[in-house]
Amino acid sequence: MTVEVLRYCPAAPNGAQKIKYEIEANNQTLLEVLTAIKTEYDATLSFNSDCRSGVCGSCAMRVNGVEVLACTYKVHDGDTVEPLRNMEVIRDLVVDSDHALAFNKKAHAYGSVSAVTRNVTPEEEKVNELQSACILCASCYSACPVYEVNSDFLGPFALTRSWRYVSDVRESDVSDKIATIQDNGIWDCTLCNECVPVCPVGIAPKQDIVMLRNKSGVMGYMDPSFSANFGGGFGNDGTPDFGDPAF
Amino acid sequence: MVAREILKELEQSGAVYLDIRHLGEAFIDEQLPQERKLAQLYENVDPVHELIPIKPAAHYCMGGIEVDAMSQTALSGLYACGECANHNVHGANRLGGNSLLEVIVFGHQAGEYAARYAQEHQNTCNPNEQFQRDKNFIEGIKYFTNQIDFYEKHRFMGNIFYNNAAIIREDKGLKAVLAAVRQLQQELPFMGPKDKSRTYNTNLIEFIEFGNMVELAEVVLVSAISRKESRGAHFRSDAPQRDNERFHAHTVAWKEDGVLCLDFMKGAL
Known part of the structure; x- marks a missing residue:
């Protein structure tokens, strides 16, 4: 069968090029096929991988425009393999994920110093068990269309991780975390759902963003576009302020 | 112990299976979701209804x-x-x-x-002897001849280790593997990366890792040959008993002027 790989090397004069490989594959994963190409035909083919079992998240790439883990995707004839989007390509299928991963820090998506030490019951653990399983493969980040218009958007995985900590029973004060995700955060998401089907562990970042919006609402924040449409938002008596009528 | 029995059965009948069907779907999904996923993905087997083929591995x-x-x-x-x-x-x-x-x-x-x-140290990067050696190695790699494919040798290493230095070991087999590893150490300059790029060169990284592998393989083999007893995962068919008098100790290996040294450190326990 034939597999096409979008190859790019900064030193090469022609930019990115699609290269076709004739391979013999039968129920093989994309990672097995890429490894066979590298070790038997062309040692310069570059890609990342580590665990080979869908656990570490380092071999995320796109096949026919959809994000997959190379180690869990079974190759089909005619597949086109490309690097993740929204990140700078270093070489072939290797991307620079530093910019993406920095959003975890920007979103304060980590345990607070003020978090209390106490036992967590199995039921309490269940609350964010799925969100805790994120492997940082950046598939959702690559699928997110918001980056076309806003490169500072905190993005799906950082917001899922934010919800993972905001919903943690040990976090006694989440006001800082909620305040941090108001700008370039939860309200910038278009709820388009592109991030959901590409997650290899079944996380739905969109749902977590909706949860964070609800939590923000309870804490007195509101959608800035909503308040902009309403002119001054709500008046002191709680009724919407539609601004001065224009005649 | 379990691994050795699985290996014996594999050699006799060709297949060994793990049966977890009695646990039921609810329990498997709750406690073993990853195992179910892996079996489905890589073996095309659903452990809720089918047997899982197994094989010992490191x-x-x-x-x-x-x-x-x-x-x-x-x-x-x-x-x-x-x-x-x-x-x-x-x-x-x-x-x-x-x-x-x-x-x-x-x-x-x-x-x-x-x-x-x-925090306590200003300059935490002191170029030492090893740093210079590694730098020289990288510099020298461009003169490596690439006549021998190291990926092929990597697979060969995997095979001879699995068959002679893994689950069941004995003096003769270990020494044969050691001879092969020392041969590979000699052949390293005839291997080398085919990719000459300075940008994200994974072929070079894998070659460096292969070099580290043949260096460490020698340590593993010399340790296994010296430990003429069986203990934990180290099973010697030619010395199946535990020998506390001689070997109730950690094996410690180091290099002096490039020469491998080995000792049993009882104090380490």
């Missing part, structure tokens, strides 16, 4: 880089924890689940001491 490395009580290695400022380090907590057979405990305890400790070291 899934953890006992021992590792020697560290002190603060997780510091022999190189001051360099800390090690987790599977790569030897914290003297496992002995010859690490029991399932305990490596996580180890990385939580010593990972925390190593991080704290490393942060403290970085």
Whole structure:
């Protein structure tokens, strides 16, 4: 069968090029096929991988425009393999994920110093068990269309991780975390759902963003576009302020 | 013990299976979701209804880089924890689940001491002898001839180790593998990376890792040949009994002027 790989090397004069490989594959994963190409035909083919079992998240790439883990995707004839989007390509299928991963820090998506030490019951653990399983493969980040218009958007995985900590029973004060995700955060998401089907562990970042919006609402924040449409938002008596009528 | 019996049965009948069907779908999905996923994906088998084909494999490395009580290695400022380090907590057979405990305890400790070291020391990067050796190696790689394919030798190493230095070992087989490994060490300059790029060269990284592998393989083999007893995962068919008098100790290996040295450190226990 034939597999096409979008190859790019900064030193090469022609930019990115699609290269076709004739391979013999039968129920093989994309990672097995890429490894066979590298070790038997062309040692310069570059890609990342580590665990080979869908656990570490380092071999995320796109096949026919959809994000997959190379180690869990079974190759089909005619597949086109490309690097993740929204990140700078270093070489072939290797991307620079530093910019993406920095959003975890920007979103304060980590345990607070003020978090209390106490036992967590199995039921309490269940609350964010799925969100805790994120492997940082950046598939959702690559699928997110918001980056076309806003490169500072905190993005799906950082917001899922934010919800993972905001919903943690040990976090006694989440006001800082909620305040941090108001700008370039939860309200910038278009709820388009592109991030959901590409997650290899079944996380739905969109749902977590909706949860964070609800939590923000309870804490007195509101959608800035909503308040902009309403002119001054709500008046002191709680009724919407539609601004001065224009005649 | 289980691994040895599985291997014996594999040699006799050609297949061994794990049956977890009695656990039921609800329990498997709750407690073993990853195992179910892996079996479905890579073996096309659903363990809720079918048997899982199994085979023994190396899934953890006992021992590792020697560290002190603060997780510091022999190189001051360099800390090690987790599977790569030897914290003297496992002995010859690490029991399932305990490596996580180890990385939580010593990972925390190593991080704290490393942060403290970085604060107390201005220049934490001292170019030492090893650094110069590694630099020379990288410089010299462009003169390596590439007549021998190291990926092919990597597969060959995997095969001879699995068959002679893995689950069941004996003196003759171990020494034959050692001879092959020493041959590979000699042949390294006739291998080399085919990719000459300076940008994200994974072919070069894999070649360097292969070089490290043949260096460490010698340590593993010499240790296994010297330990003429059976203990934990180290099983010698020519010495199946435990010998506490001679070997109730950690094997410690180091290099002096490039020469491999080995000792049994009872104090390490």
